[in-house]
Amino acid sequence: MGCHLSKKVYRYHNVSSDPGIKTYSRYEHPKEELLPSMLKSDKKWLIIDTDAGIDSALAILLALHHDDVGNILAITCVNGIVTVDQAVKNVVYVLNICDCDTIPIYKGSDRPLVGDGLANEPCYNGQDGLGDIHDRFDSRLFYNKIVRSENAINIMVSLASRYEGKISLIALGPLTNLALACKVNRNFPRQLRDLTILGGRYCPGLEDALNSKESNFLIDPEAAHIVLKEYPLMCPTRIINGETVVHHPINFQWTNDVWLKNDTKKSGFVEQIVSKALQFYRRRDTNGYYVFDPTATAVAIDPHIVIGATQIKVEVNLRDPDCRGHIEIKLQGSEEDGNLLLVQNINVDVLKDMLWNTVK
Numbered sequence: 043m044g045c046h047l048s049k050k051v052y053r054y055h056n057v058s059s060d061p062g063i064k065t066y067s068r069y070e071h072p073k074e075e076l077l078p079s080m081l082k083s084d085k086k087w088l089i090i091d092t093d094a095g096i097d098s099a100l101a102i103l104l105a106l107h108h109d110d111v112g113n114i115l116a117i118t119c120v121n122g123i124v125t126v127d128q129a130v131k132n133v134v135y136v137l138n139i140c141d142c143d144t145i146p147i148y149k150g151s152d153r154p155l156v157g158d159g160l161a162n163e164p165c166y167n168g169q170d171g172l173g174d175i176h177d178r179f180d181s182r183l184f185y186n187k188i189v190r191s192e193n194a195i196n197i198m199v200s201l202a203s204r205y206e207g208k209i210s211l212i213a214l215g216p217l218t219n220l221a222l223a224c225k226v227n228r229n230f231p232r233q234l235r236d237l238t239i240l241g242g243r244y245c246p247g248l249e250d251a252l253n254s255k256e257s258n259f260l261i262d263p264e265a266a267h268i269v270l271k272e273y274p275l276m277c278p279t280r281i282i283n284g285e286t287v288v289h290h291p292i293n294f295q296w297t298n299d300v301w302l303k304n305d306t307k308k309s310g311f312v313e314q315i316v317s318k319a320l321q322f323y324r325r326r327d328t329n330g331y332y333v334f335d336p337t338a339t340a341v342a343i344d345p346h347i348v349i350g351a352t353q354i355k356v357e358v359n360l361r362d363p364d365c366r367g368h369i370e371i372k373l374q375g376s377e378e379d380g381n382l383l384l385v386q387n388i389n390v391d392v393l394k395d396m397l398w399n400t401v402k
Contacts, residue, residue: 085112086343087208087235089198091150093122093215093258094129095171096315097335099136101214103308103400104336106140108343115201115209118148118194122215122261124171126152129215130189131180132171138184139311150194150219154262166318173315198223202233212342213239213269214335216258221265224272232276240338241266242358242369243284256284259358260367267358270369274382280345281356282338282385283369290337290390291330292397294320301397309401333397340393341385350387 088111092098105111117137119129126149133147168174190197198219202209211234213220220237223230231237241258259266273279292301297320302313316331323331340347355372359365371384 085110086210087113087115087205088342089116089118089201089209089211090114090339091118091120091194091198091211091213091215091219092129092133092335093120093124093126093171094132094136095123095167095335096173096319097333098214099132099172099315100312100333100397100400101212101335101339102133102136103140103312104339104396105212105343106142107399107402108396110343114145115205116146116148116194116197118150118198118219120150120194120215120219121152121154123167123257126150128171131185134185134188135172135175135178135180137188138181139308143184143187145188146190147188148190148192148194148197151222154216154218155221155264155268156262166322168318173318175314195219195222195226199227199230202230203227206233208235209233210235210342211237212339213237213241214258214338216262217241217265217269218262220273221262221268224268229276231273234277236278236342237273237280238338238342239269239279239281240335241283242281242356242367256367259369263358263360263367266367266369267360270356270358270382278381278383280341280351280383280385281369282334282341284334286385286388287332287334287337290388290393291328291332292390292394293330294324296394297331301394301401304398304401306401312401333393336397337388337393340396341388344392344396347389347392348385348387349389351383351385354382354384356382356384 088105090102090105092101102117105114117133119126119133122129124132130147130149137143137145137147166173170178172178198211202211211220217239227233241256243256243259270279270281297316302309302316320331357370357372359368359370
């Protein structure tokens, strides 16, 4: 059912003249100690942790329709751009659109580690997180069929223990569930195959359609601090931050004339939920549509999409009230700092192929 993308084994090599800075690009000799499990050819087993906004809906569609995904073991929900209860409803709605009743959904944390607020998100997400779908119908029967009573954090820990070394965890929302899972089981990160995080901004002066704060880390900076401190020491970890996505937009012409022109149920759904987002970005004269969660999901499923990545050490700002949640990059990443890659460049054409496949 997924697209058939040609697989090229891209090699990573330190291209920086500074030995303290490790920056990698394609087409060079392998740096396998940085990507020990990321370039394997076997199909991925996923857990998707999400706050279930528009971008997350697109990311779930992408994962459902990619041939390299063998199993989505669970979709776990967290408080974020909407409440965790609304996030659960949104994931149910997306899976119902796809006639997929085999993936269990679990409710996780209903608040950040500190405080209890939601993000001040761009208006296009709407009250329901999916752009305020017109005539939305949430099936209680379908909800009861796929939503489980167990806590998401306990399920994440249990699945990682049961399938040690097999699960790729994709974090598309605030990192509260991941921080708590690490506290429940200190070895939880070690039992994962790898972790991909969507979140963080490091350039407060960057001018784009959004402000310089990124909602996932802004909502729960303490959780982001714990995860970025602990996980890379035990688990190959990638981070796709706001700047990377902003620098790799999907152009409006392709979005309107190709992606949304497929006459299918899923295409109609995507067109409905992204309409306000497209208006939002056009009004701000951006150079395209920023697909945050799908970009991270594409990298998690097929790391060959990555053209450039940098090994980093990172800290989350918890001190300055005006910069809470910003990430501070320290480029002198070393083995002692763990295995944390900042994805900087991706192949947008491959990403577009994946997005096209979601609406076929």
